[in-house]
Amino acid sequence: MQTDGSLWCWGDNGWGQLGIGNNTQHNTPQQVTSQGDNWSTVSVAETDACAIKTDGTLWCWGDNGDGQLGLGTFYNQYKEPVQVGSDANWEQVSTSAYFTCAVKTTGTLWCWGYNYDYQLGIKDINSTAFPKQVGLDTDWAEVQAGSHYHTCARKTNGSIFCWGDNGDGQTGQEMFTYNYEPVKIPNP
Secondary structure, rough: OOOOOOOOEEOOOOOOOOOOOOOOOOOEEEEEOOOOOOOEEEEEEEEEEEEEEEOOEEEEOOOOOOOOOOOOOOOEEEEEEEEEEOOOOOEEEEEOOOOEEEOOOOOOEEEEEEOOOOOOOOOOEEEEEEEOOOOOOOEEEEEEOEEEEEEEEEEEOOOOEEOOOOOOOOOOOOOOOEEEEEOOOOOO
């Protein structure tokens, strides 16, 4: 992303994850032009991507086999960015190869996509193609969708919470078990 709000992508594009209207690989930057130039933040994964515009709307594109684009379907979006719902209060987004999480300006946390390892933090293992709110807290500041089926997020007071697969201790808990919902990491 450039300071003028333009968004540029390059590399593998087999799933349309560059958002440029084709599935051709590019080794030089290509501008994502279909939705204008007022992008504020972007998150990319192996086969999909999501970005927030300056008006607070959220847009995703690429592989959607697990509902990770939040469009209400499991159909891939190969050609260009598509808006996720109609809300215009998204602040930060993090996508992985299979699921996505985002924080709204209200401090609420939302996740969607693949959930077999409880990485969505919604207390069940059902995957969802729509954004679902994680709990009822309104003091989330930032989220990171982990590449190994777990998620971590920071609250406004600086505390860190993680959930999902903990087989390798990646959620910071002593027990190597799944965390079904956000669990605070003990202070060191």
